[in-house]
Amino acid sequence: MIQLSNVNKRFGTSSTAITAVDGVNLTIQEGKIYGIIGYSGAGKSTLIRLLNGLEQPTEGFVEVNGRKISSIGGRELRQARQKISMIFQHFNLLWSRTVKENITFPLEIAGVKKADRERKASELIELVGLAGRENAYPSQLSGGQKQRVGIARALANDPEVLLCDEATSALDPETTDAILDLLTSINERLGLTIVLITHEMHVIRKICHEVAVMEAGRVVETGDVLQLFQSPKEPITKRFVSQVTEPEDAKKVMSLMRQDYPDGILVKLAFVGERTEQPVLASLIREYPIDVSILQGNISQTRGGAYGTMILQLTGDPEATAKAIQYLHEQGVQSEVYEK
Amino acid sequence: MIETYLPNVDWTKMWDATVETLYMTAVSTIFTFVIGLALGILLFLTAPGHIWANKLVNLLTGSIVNIFRSIPFIILIILLIPFTKFLIGTIRGPEAAMPALIIGAAPFYGRMVLIALSEIDKGVLEAARSMGAKTSTIIFKVLLPESMPALISGITVTAIALVGYTAMAGIIGAGGLGTLAFLDGFQRNREDVTLVSTVLILVVVFILQFAGDFAVKRLDKR
Secondary structure, three states, X not given: OEEEEEEEEEEOOOOOOEEEEXXXXXXXXXXXXXXXXXXXXXXXXXXXXXXXXXXXXXXXXXXXOOEEHHHOOHHHHHHHHOOEEEEEOOOOOOOOOOHHHHHHHHHHHXXXXXXXXXXXXXXXXXXXXXXXXXXXXXXXXXXXXXXXXHHHHHHOOOOOEEEEEOOOOOOOHHHHHHHHHHHHHHHHHHOOEEEEEEOOHHHHHHHOOEEXXXXXXXXXXXXXXXXXXXXXXXXXXXXXXXXXXXXXXHHHHHHXXXXXXXXXXEEEEEEEHHHHHOOHHHHHHHHOOOEEEEEEEEEEEEOOEEEEEEEEEEEOOHHHHHHHHHHHHHOOOEEEEEOO | OHHHHOXXXXXHHHHHHHHHHHHHHHHHHHHHHHHHHHHHHHHHHHOOOOOOOOHHHHHHHHHHHXXXXXXXXXXXXXXXXXXXXXXXXXXXXXXXXXXXXXXXXHHHHHHHHHHHHHOOOXXXXXXXXXXXXOHHHHHHHXXXXXXXXXXXXHHHHHHHHHHHHHHHHHOOXXXXXXXXXXXXXXXXXXXXXXXXXXXXXXXXXXXXXXXXXXXXXXXXXX
């Protein structure tokens, strides 16, 4: 279990101090994939570095699996770090070492014997799908392959926690998905806790169990990923959720539809879990004398279940329209009416 | 044939002088490499934000490096005469040239080491720290291998400068091709001796440059 209590981190002298992390309390259960999302400058990079002691908090304490990272140092901290490994946005491989030598590096640090290092490296190369490339140098690999080396290297000392610092932000969408699948399967097979930071809601949606939203050094919202998608509370969370549920062109379509049908009401519906499988819309059309056009529909798969959104235009008698919206509420479908 | 064009060249003397030059260059390059590395690493690690961040040590090392780098070599030799006499027992011959050669070149190379180390991606250092690496591991397994091409091309440049320094040291009687060119060639008006000595110095320089470039090419996997 990872626990942060009242953690503050300030940089610089007191007069010009910048508060990177501001009063953060977090608890991360073992075996979970925990996402921390925020825009750049929100303090998430500093926060994740507090977990392996690359940064020490100004106030508060950080505990990872019973070890008080914020109050140990020297040899004890170095040994703790062998069980809390990290992967990076820009991979940070040693260019002077081959794939295999990069993977054995943390084992050399831990003082593992040569034969055992070789054996472990071969296993990991197999695990991350790089068989045949063990003697290549990083410069000969693609971005996705480099991150696989980074992951293999991070797993070398059988860590309890894997920290991912924007691990997919430098990769193209397809490679991102492949790396995310690899992280999911590692989480399931090895049971290690993964903490990742990102600015992409797609990453959170695809692999995280739980999420924390950061803004200006503070954690403003936390919770189960599906729940957060269903009912984001903070404005920033809504913006992140709309990253995956409202593509840009839908917004354009909506403004066009508004021009074409000034009478219409635009409603955004959110379906969660089992709701996505029930014919709510069909019964709405049958029971109310209104016209319904679907502007945009979308279903996202999260670790906790499906989450769908749909944007409708309702035209017709205002009273019937109001009743129809009421009906949707009764059916447990969340709806949000867009102002004209 | 050779006798007609180069009447004054004594080839035994020429060979001995070449060996002396090579000897002075080789020994002083080795010492310069080790001392320069130590200086460069110290400057790098004591800079703000690094593992041994220490303003005082950084400032002191930086000042020493800058002072010795700025003194013209010919003056440095003269300034170091008492030190050389104390250390070597004489101020003549190849050995007597070495303290000045090393003290002149090591700070120069130290700066090059600092530049080479500064070019290493900060992320790689962070990654090594995140794995729980000790400072010695970071120095020997990250800093040095990751900057090796720049370290080698730096020592090549320095070794070539040292060949030039040995020639200068020749004026005060250090031996080698410089002494030969100056005392036997220039001062006795034997142009052929000066010419052959110069050509041999050039050959040494070209071989050094070629060897350095070749090593860098082989080492650089980026």
